[in-house]
Amino acid sequence: MRSSTPAITVRDLRKTYTVPEREGGLGAAIRSLVRRTTREVVAVQGISFDIQPGEIVGFLGPNGAGKTTTLKMLSGLLVPTSGEARVLGFTPWERDRAYLQQMALIMGQRNQLTWDIPVIDSYQLNKAIFRIPDADYKRRVDELIELLEIEELVRKPVRNLSLGERMKCEIAGSLLHQPMVLFLDEPTIGLDVAMQRRIRSFVAEYNRRTNASIMLTSHYMADVEALCERVIVVHHGTLLYDGDLPGLVDRFSPHKTIVVEFEEGETIADERLASIAAAGGDVVARSEHGLTIHAAKGDTPRVTGQVLAAVPVADLTVEDPPIEEVIERVFASQGAGDQTGEPTAAMVPS
Amino acid sequence: MIPPDANAPITSGPPRPGFSPRALVPFYVARFKIEIATSFAYRGAMLIWLLSLIVQPLVSLVVWTTVADSQGGAAGGYTASDYAAYFIAVMVVNQLTFMWHMWEMEWRVRTGFYSPILLRPLHPIHEDIVGNLSFKLLTLVPLVPVAVILSIVFDAHYPTTVRDAIAFVPALILAIGLRYMVEWTFGLLAFWMTKVTAFYQLFGSLSFFLAGQIAPLSLFPKPIQTLASVLPFRWTLSFPVEVALGRVDGRGIAAGLGMQVLWLAIAIVIMRLVWSRATKRYSAVGA
DSSP: OOSSOOSEEEEEEEEEEEEEEOOSSHHHHHHHHHSOEEEEEEEEEEEEEEEOTTOEEEEEOOTTSSHHHHHHHHHTSSOOSEEEEEETTBOGGGOOHHHHTTEEEEETTOOOSOTTSBHHHHHHHHHHHTTOOHHHHHHHHHHHHHHHTOTTTTTSBGGGSOHHHHHHHHHHHHHTTOOSEEEEESTTTTOOHHHHHHHHHHHHHHHHHHOOEEEEEOSOHHHHHHHOSEEEEEETTEEEEEEEHHHHHHHHOOEEEEEEEEOTTOOOOHHHHHHHHHTTEEEEEEOSSEEEEEEEGGGHHHHHHHHHHHSOEEEEEEEOOOHHHHHHHHHHHHOTTOOSSOTTGGGSOO | OOOGGGGSOOSOOOOOOOOOGGGGHHHHHHHHHHHHHHHHHTHHHHHHHHHHHHHHHHHHHHHHHHHHHHTTSEETTEEHHHHHHHHHHHHHHHHHHOOOHHHHHHHHHHHTTHHHHHTSSSOHHHHHHHHHHHHHHHHHHHHHHHHHHHHHHTTOOOOOOHHHHHHHHHHHHHHHHHHHHHHHHHHGGGGTOSOOHHHHHHHHHHHHHHTTSSSOGGGSOHHHHHHHHHSSHHHHTHHHHHHHTTOSOHHHHHHHHHHHHHHHHHHHHHHHHHHHHHHHHOOOTTO
């Protein structure tokens, strides 16, 4: 760990929601008038971590894992049930004006721009709300418009923008006060690949220019792989993993994938396949031209040796499984007793 | 426990701003421009609102002037011309004191509308205040000629002295502030209940009677009058109207302004208490 003071410190943070509960039907509706039954739903159960100034951290977990609840507590929107957090030296949920002036929470599906007026007028309003000096405002607005390529858009009313255009304008509006801590909740949700890529490179650029600390949730692993050296994985409100991305693969992925392409006209004999299996290779796909084999990490060199001995090879690659697959496995293995339906589906990019 | 070194602010961000009303001016100006622009975009809807603000006192006016005429020219100490003046004054003062944000609170809380607003370094009430003032300013322009025409048509009688006219100004401003604070705070019930419009309706009906909208308070039985004066209702509408029409003497004016200031102070304190509890309860649903 670096020696500087963390930008974000979280200790044993918990959030429990009390939700009313009743069965369907008229009878139950009438009974609930007399006696309301409620149920405690634990959204976040005691997570702790530190984030350093300038770090970009991917915050991963299936739907209902507690990601958004955590971001809402750290931005100051929700008061936790127990636990502590400090962001830039402030307790977020006290919503100190000085804290709010250095923080931004950007949610992919939430609109903070005023619907009926041109985007630039909303920016003017933010300038007044955040008390941004004229010179800073002018410089930042020009810079953000250029970086996000929105000069054509800012004169239009928000209601005339497409989802992707609106998202870019939202992001620019949320950064005019130059927050030093940025919480991004699904910033690329519903956007096409080109737009996702642009927003991704913009976030990286913002981080480089301002050294802001960024926490990012996304269902698109490409976002996380492009931006985050470090990931925090939560599931059922508890912290499963905190470390770098390769470490996550190492820890949760038991195998590597060996992809073999035969030389032209060559094929592999069945007894050779048996020797590959004996070395620990699990042939998951076989065609006339090649093989795909899964092997435990420790067995990989031996299996590769067997393959090379078995058949003339034109090309051979050894890969870690795709990060989506690893994450899916993490949640599946932790998913016993899961109540959110299909915990893994959320992690697969559509 | 968080290590103590984490307690020190670690960035060179903007200095802690203290609360200063002057810092709000740029916000009020910027927001006001937006509100005016938006209102023009939806001028049709605004005209319909204005119409509803005119129709209701007009109905009361017609009913009560008819009653007065049928009773030989006066009923309850009001002649037909007095009634006309009363309800035209009610129309104008109601337009200047009414607020609608209470009715939006339920929707705001339920849809998560408040989420981005709560994360601004500015109390959300300011945005509502600007919206309210700009609506009033815009609707006052057509309302004044309407009031003048109605006064001529119904032969309204205004026995207003210079003292009354002067006293009317603070009475009106305090009524605007008081009604605003009371109804905005009442609207915060939405943070505790998901379906709260029924309560708003109840509150609105009470206000309709006790603020003197349906009839002058002096026509009600004594206990009702007392209730209206002890609670804030009379001070939000009826009082400035009574002052404007010369129905309150000097001592009454002083006492009334005192009650308005007192209730306004109480309402602000309660608003702050309720607001801080409301936001702690906020569960940021749907967002």
